[in-house]
Amino acid sequence: xxxxxxxxxxxxxxxxxxxxxxxxxxxxxxxxxxxxxxxxxxxxxxxxxxxxxxxxxxxxxxxxxxxxxxxxxxxxxxxxxxxxxxxxxxxxxxxxxxxxxxxxxxxxxxxxxxxxxxxxxxxxx
Amino acid sequence: xxxxxxxxxxxxxxxxxxxxxxxxxxxxxxxxxxxxxxxxxxxxxxxxxxxxxxxxxxxxxxxxxxxxxxxxxxxxxxxxxxxxxxxxxxxxxxxxxxxxxxxxxx
Numbered sequence: 696x697x698x699x700x701x702x703x704x705x706x707x708x709x710x711x712x713x714x715x716x717x718x719x720x721x722x723x724x725x726x727x728x729x730x731x732x733x734x735x736x737x738x739x740x741x742x743x744x745x746x747x748x749x750x751x752x753x754x755x756x757x758x759x760x761x762x763x764x765x766x767x768x769x770x771x772x773x774x775x776x777x778x779x780x781x782x783x784x785x786x787x788x789x790x791x792x793x794x795x796x797x798x799x800x801x802x803x804x805x806x807x808x809x810x811x812x813x814x815x816x817x818x819x820x
Numbered sequence: 821x822x823x824x825x826x827x828x829x830x831x832x833x834x835x836x837x838x839x840x841x842x843x844x845x846x847x848x849x850x851x852x853x854x855x856x857x858x859x860x861x862x863x864x865x866x867x868x869x870x871x872x873x874x875x876x877x878x879x880x881x882x883x884x885x886x887x888x889x890x891x892x893x894x895x896x897x898x899x900x901x902x903x904x905x906x907x908x909x910x911x912x913x914x915x916x917x918x919x920x921x922x923x924x925x926x
Contacts, residue, residue, distance in 0.1 A: 806869035
């Protein structure tokens, strides 16, 4: 069974840094594209970042570009999100999720099929 | 970034009701839209991808339709376990964007 487990969430002061981890099991991590999604308290879902299986393609939401860095270590079956220059509005539950592809004639449809349970980041003084 | 406008933001329904949730994209996203269900304190789960493809294990009372800019999630006969919040997600272009969510409550 595919599983994702996030860790690293904590209470941090504004301007501080944090590193989130997502450890996977039950599937071939090295061939899987991965994403981070977050959810502020009482708010909706926000897509944060994407990294391809080989780390060759990376995208960020505008709200975190230049402050957050997504990386992965395929040998350790782990995904990471480095959070810097943290702001109060970064307070959220952070989920890692696998991007799955479904082939169609001449196209591939994508969706997020496996999610972790999330890790909580609180930015407050 | 592509904006996704989801409506309604909440709705009241009863077991057995037919429920419809809509999502409108700010530009043509072809069929690159999925629907996700989230229950309080839990991670989201995918219901539908590519507008109308039911994810494995999802009950057939869930269905999706649309293309281009307008999309719909339909639950034909609401069950007690369906009371949750539903989100659309466009995966046509990065950054991916979610709709604001629709809370389905009793």
